[in-house]
Amino acid sequence: MTTYNHEKYIAEAINSVLNQSFTNFELIIVNDGSTDRTDEIIKSFNNKRITYIYQENQGTSAAVNRAILASQGKYIAFFSGDDVCNFNRLDQQFQYVSSHQYQIIFSGFEVIDDDSTIIHDEKIENWFLTDNQQRSDIINNFFFRGNCLNAITSFVKRDYLLDVGLFNPCSIQAQDFDIWIKLIKKYDFLIISDKLVKYRIRNNNNNLSSFVNDVRRDFEIYQIYRSIFDDMPYNLFKKSFSQKLKKFDFQDGLEYELEKAFMYLNHSWNLIKIIGCEKLFTLLQDTQALEVANKVYDFGLPQLYSLTKEIDFTNSLLLQNLERENQHIYANLQEVKDELGDLQNQIQAMESSKFWKMKKAWTRCKDLFQKTKPSF
Numbered sequence: 115m116t117t118y119n120h121e122k123y124i125a126e127a128i129n130s131v132l133n134q135s136f137t138n139f140e141l142i143i144v145n146d147g148s149t150d151r152t153d154e155i156i157k158s159f160n161n162k163r164i165t166y167i168y169q170e171n172q173g174t175s176a177a178v179n180r181a182i183l184a185s186q187g188k189y190i191a192f193f194s195g196d197d198v199c200n201f202n203r204l205d206q207q208f209q210y211v212s213s214h215q216y217q218i219i220f221s222g223f224e225v226i227d228d229d230s231t232i233i234h235d236e237k238i239e240n241w242f243l244t245d246n247q248q249r250s251d252i253i254n255n256f257f258f259r260g261n262c263l264n265a266i267t268s269f270v271k272r273d274y275l276l277d278v279g280l281f282n283p284c285s286i287q288a289q290d291f292d293i294w295i296k297l298i299k300k301y302d303f304l305i306i307s308d309k310l311v312k313y314r315i316r317n318n319n320n321n322l323s324s325f326v327n328d329v330r331r332d333f334e335i336y337q338i339y340r341s342i343f344d345d346m347p348y349n350l351f352k353k354s355f356s357q358k359l360k361k362f363d364f365q366d367g368l369e370y371e372l373e374k375a376f377m378y379l380n381h382s383w384n385l386i387k388i389i390g391c392e393k394l395f396t397l398l399q400d401t402q403a404l405e406v407a408n409k410v411y412d413f414g415l416p417q418l419y420s421l422t423k424e425i426d427f428t429n430s431l432l433l434q435n436l437e438r439e440n441q442h443i444y445a446n447l448q449e450v451k452d453e454l455g456d457l458q459n460q461i462q463a464m465e466s467s468k469f470w471k472m473k474k475a476w477t478r479c480k481d482l483f484q485k486t487k488p489s490f
Contacts, residue, residue: 115143116177117195121151123314126230128159130198136205140165142181147171152195175281175289182275190275192268198226198312206308207269216304217271218297220263223311235315246305250354253298257342258381260335261291267311274301287331292338299346332385339386343374360411368406371397376411379421387425394418
């Protein structure tokens with residue numbers, strides 16, 4: 115369990131683990147430099163299964179890596195200090211890894227609010243995968259949709275985490291996505307639909323995954339996608355993206371590298387398409403790769419030039435269009451301002467005319483008459 119300023123939730127989170135029906139576990143809590151009462155509340159628990167580690171604030175990745183390295187068990191169940199485990203979470207997940215070949219398990223979850231009331235958030239519930247899929251389908255989802263597995267539901271063999279190098283300490287938004295990609299290139303995942311965890315959505319966008327951190331998240335995702343196909347087995351890539359390949363029977367080697375570059379261009383997000391352009395820009399500098407691209411894919415330097423002209427890398431075309439729209443809006447506002455000025459002049463002219471002066475005098479006389487009129 116990693117925690118940071120969770121004084122309102124940490125006791126509920128800890129109790130939900132200590133009260134598990136499965137009892138043979140250790141609870142390692144890493145407090146990542148909380149400045150509220152989180153430290154005091156954790157220390158109030160007197161239970162030999164708890165190992166408590168305090169560290170200066172370094173981010174979630176550093177905290178979870180420290181917890182993994184401090185652990186003694188065969189499996190790791192990830193959890194956060196503001197979420198809640200159902201009483202049978204560990205029991206069910208341990209049964210799955212004991213009776214199946216899968217050593218990486220994800221489960222369904224419920225969404226709760228600040229007061230631990232179950233709520234329905236269709237956007238969140240529909241985003242995460244909660245039904246089992248083949249490894250190739252999960253990879254396809256990872257590439258085209260992004261991180262669609264909820265980290266706090268995960269149950270992973272410890273050796274697997276050590277094998278892929280733990281979490282990236284420089285990442286704080288997408289570190290779980292990064293490690294899922296590393297793991298799925300080597301191991302199978304099992305997703306069970308049982309709702310074993312309660313995932314808290316906090317008020318005022320206080321979740322780390324909140325939209326207020328989108329800029330940092332996009333930067334980290336860009337870094338992940340740049341190497342998303344690195345070390346991916348040839349056959350796994352072919353199966354994962356069979357519907358999007360330029361040539362289904364492509365060969366390993368240069369054709370595979372070109373297919374990877376072309377795959378980026380299938381993405382809906384320009385940020386990801388840029389990576390494909392960058393890879394083609396590098397690949398086609400090699401005469402042998404350029405020959406293969408021309409011969410097998412009918413793609414050469416002219417096609418690359420067209421591609422880099424069409425994809426708006428820096429959003430310069432968007433900015434130009436916005437500038438033109440702003441100029442158009444400003445011109446329209448100026449026209450409206452001029453028309454209002456004309457109308458105001460016309461009104462002033464009318465008010466100064468003999469007719470309007472007589473009408474105003476008549477109106478004043480009428481008002482005076484109404485005020486002095488006897489009430490009997």
